[in-house]
Amino acid sequence: xxxxxxxxxxxxxxxxxxxxxxxxxxxxxxRLFLIDCGEGVQMQIRRQHLSILKLDTVFISHLHGxxxxxxxxxxxxxxxxxxxxxxxxxxxxxxxKILSDFMASFGEGFKFDPVHHTVAAxxxxxxxxxxxxxxxxxxxRHRIETYGYLFREKTxxxxxxxxxxxxxGLTLSEIGSLKRGEDxxxxxxxxxxxxxxxxxxxxxxxxxxxxxxxxxxELSGWIKGVDLLYHETTFPQEYxxxxxxxxxxxxxxxxxxxxxxxxxxLVAGHYSSRFPDVSFYLDEIRSxxxxxxxxxxxxxIDIPLKSLK
Amino acid sequence: xxxxxxxxxxxxxxxxxxxxxxxxxxxxxxRLFLIDCGEGVQMQIRRQHLSILKLDTVFISHLHGxxxxxxxxxxxxxxxxxxxxxxxxxxxxxxxKILSDFMASFGEGFKFDPVHHTVAAxxxxxxxxxxxxxxxxxxxRHRIETYGYLFREKTxxxxxxxxxxxxxGLTLSEIGSLKRGEDxxxxxxxxxxxxxxxxxxxxxxxxxxxxxxxxxxELSGWIKGVDLLYHETTFPQEYxxxxxxxxxxxxxxxxxxxxxxxxxxLVAGHYSSRFPDVSFYLDEIRSxxxxxxxxxxxxxIDIPLKSLK
Numbered sequence: 001x002x003x004x005x006x007x008x009x010x011x012x013x014x015x016x017x018x019x020x021x022x023x024x025x026x027x028x029x030x031r032l033f034l035i036d037c038g039e040g041v042q043m044q045i046r047r048q049h050l051s052i053l054k055l056d057t058v059f060i061s062h063l064h065g066x067x068x069x070x071x072x073x074x075x076x077x078x079x080x081x082x083x084x085x086x087x088x089x090x091x092x093x094x095x096x097k098i099l100s101d102f103m104a105s106f107g108e109g110f111k112f113d114p115v116h117h118t119v120a121a122x123x124x125x126x127x128x129x130x131x132x133x134x135x136x137x138x139x140x141r142h143r144i145e146t147y148g149y150l151f152r153e154k155t156x157x158x159x160x161x162x163x164x165x166x167x168x169g170l171t172l173s174e175i176g177s178l179k180r181g182e183d184x185x186x187x188x189x190x191x192x193x194x195x196x197x198x199x200x201x202x203x204x205x206x207x208x209x210x211x212x213x214x215x216x217x218e219l220s221g222w223i224k225g226v227d228l229l230y231h232e233t234t235f236p237q238e239y240x241x242x243x244x245x246x247x248x249x250x251x252x253x254x255x256x257x258x259x260x261x262x263x264x265x266l267v268a269g270h271y272s273s274r275f276p277d278v279s280f281y282l283d284e285i286r287s288x289x290x291x292x293x294x295x296x297x298x299x300x301i302d303i304p305l306k307s308l309k
Numbered sequence: 310x311x312x313x314x315x316x317x318x319x320x321x322x323x324x325x326x327x328x329x330x331x332x333x334x335x336x337x338x339x340r341l342f343l344i345d346c347g348e349g350v351q352m353q354i355r356r357q358h359l360s361i362l363k364l365d366t367v368f369i370s371h372l373h374g375x376x377x378x379x380x381x382x383x384x385x386x387x388x389x390x391x392x393x394x395x396x397x398x399x400x401x402x403x404x405x406k407i408l409s410d411f412m413a414s415f416g417e418g419f420k421f422d423p424v425h426h427t428v429a430a431x432x433x434x435x436x437x438x439x440x441x442x443x444x445x446x447x448x449x450r451h452r453i454e455t456y457g458y459l460f461r462e463k464t465x466x467x468x469x470x471x472x473x474x475x476x477x478g479l480t481l482s483e484i485g486s487l488k489r490g491e492d493x494x495x496x497x498x499x500x501x502x503x504x505x506x507x508x509x510x511x512x513x514x515x516x517x518x519x520x521x522x523x524x525x526x527e528l529s530g531w532i533k534g535v536d537l538l539y540h541e542t543t544f545p546q547e548y549x550x551x552x553x554x555x556x557x558x559x560x561x562x563x564x565x566x567x568x569x570x571x572x573x574x575l576v577a578g579h580y581s582s583r584f585p586d587v588s589f590y591l592d593e594i595r596s597x598x599x600x601x602x603x604x605x606x607x608x609x610i611d612i613p614l615k616s617l618k
Binding site: 014015016017020021040043046063065066069072073077080081097098101104105106 | 322323324325326329330348349351352355356372374375378379381382385386389390403406407410413414415
């Protein structure tokens with residue numbers, strides 16, 4: 001039942017000796033979701049002891065090279081490793097041509113289909129779901145069409161308390177109603193309140209990915225209360241004008257977004273190559289939002305299950 | 310006056326945690342020639358303290374992804390770093406579509422032109438030259454159209470011996486003739502033999518790059534006597550049948566080619582991901598061709614100038 005973020009790359013447009021371009025893997029109960037796919041991602045996945053063949057679905061924020069160029073090698077390697085299941089890739093519309101160009105030049109012999117799903121949203125919209133998870137896309141403000149992604153567990157079925165089964169002599173049908181969160185109303189008029197006999201087993205967990213983007217007021221409302229927020233911090237506060245001009249965020253802007261959204265924890269990244277050492281970013285961010293870590297290659301952030309029993 | 314090979318990647322199709330896909334940089338007197346361009350090349354170039362902006366010309370052997378996918382990030386980074394000079398890329402014909410597709414999706418704002426020169430050869434042919442260097446392409450035997458490259462210094466102008474200038478009272482015009490390798494014949498019938506008054510200052514150096522290829526008899530004749538040969542050794546000898554089926558070479562085949570060509574030194578590479586440790590390759594190769602090193606990421610092989618004075 002893990003919900004774990006793996007950070008594969010924290011560089012911005014120009015990678016450095018130690019920083020790879022943007023890529024993260026969110027592991028939700030063993031399903032691996034790749035978010036952005038900068039150059040070198042297939043090697044970073046191996047270094048982090050994740051399985052390339054277990055990658056489930058890909059979400060691309062935007063079509064700048066530092067978020068996409070790793071896809072070519074990754075898809076080729078998946079093919080060589082024998083993948084046959086389709087790979088679903090959620091990305092802006094223009095990815096369709098990039099993918100078909102790639103397949104025309106390099107796709108011979110592929111035994112699986114990479115399938116592009118066009119992402120388009122001017123407010124949060126659900127684009128993907130499994131039994132226990134849903135993914136919403138929302139627009140970011142960058143120089144080209146860009147989306148953030150919100151991964152959140154669905155509210156789980158309720159558990160029925162063992163003692164309530166005995167006390168009320170619950171039938172299977174009544175247990176089903178209680179699991180779905182309903183009250184039980186018996187033919188004799190007795191009401192068994194859901195809260196009396198059942199409980200939500202755990203708090204659904206959530207993660208929001210926001211890169212690349214200028215600061216804008218709606219964003220904190222869209223990611224309200226997530227357990228973990230990745231928000232780009234390309235520049236320190238001193239470079240606010242450059243951040244604005246390039247549609248990126250500063251340390252302080254990311255921190256303010258985390259604070260306004262009331263998130264559990266902020267992880268920073270997408271650092272300008274101007275700064276080989278970004279440790280000073282942390283002071284700037286923590287002055288506004290203390291629950292912050294600086295993302296780095298190889299970092300693993302687990303969001304533990306909060307049991308409500 | 311250096312002539313130095315930098316090895317950036319020694320993986321075959323599947324990179325590993327420690328091995329990057331194929332790429333090498335040959336530094337000839339400060340001009341940097343990139344040979345093949347696997348994923349991650351821009352970071353490997355930085356790690357090796359080479360300058361991305363000083364890359365002069367690119368030579369691509371063939372259009373499998375492990376030899377080309379690094380180009381996308383490299384070209385984008387060159388653009389961001391402010392390159393304005395055209396970048397000449399020698400590659401098989403099909404690269405034209407790959408490059409134009411790339412520029413259509415990612416080339417907006419580029420301030421330099423990547424220029425594709427089609428390589429086609431069924432025997433060694435000169436495709437590029439500078440004042441002091443020439444590059445020949447020759448066909449290899451792989452599953453798709455593939456070329457090897459031979460880099461060799463031109464025979465230098467001769468130096469005229471200082472003592473000969475005094476002894477013969479040489480005129481400027483006579484010195485020019487001697488530098489060009491000619492004898493001097495004076496009006497009075499005196500002949501000054503070139504060998505008496507001039508000498509070749511150094512032995513031209515040469516490097517041949519052969520990847521990917523099955524073994525074939527003509528190859529050793531085409532790269533006769535090079536100072537340094539890079540020849541792929543995807544498989545150990547035990548896997549000869551697989552090498553044949555996939556149009557690759559074994560350790561022993563590469564060694565035999567080096568021996569038959571009478572090269573100065575052999576550097577191996579393009580190792581199968583089956584073997585995390587390829588040290589046993591070296592014994593197999595050296596049993597036939599002792600002057601061998603196993604290429605590895607970060608390796609620098611200098612061919613010193615052999616002065617002939």
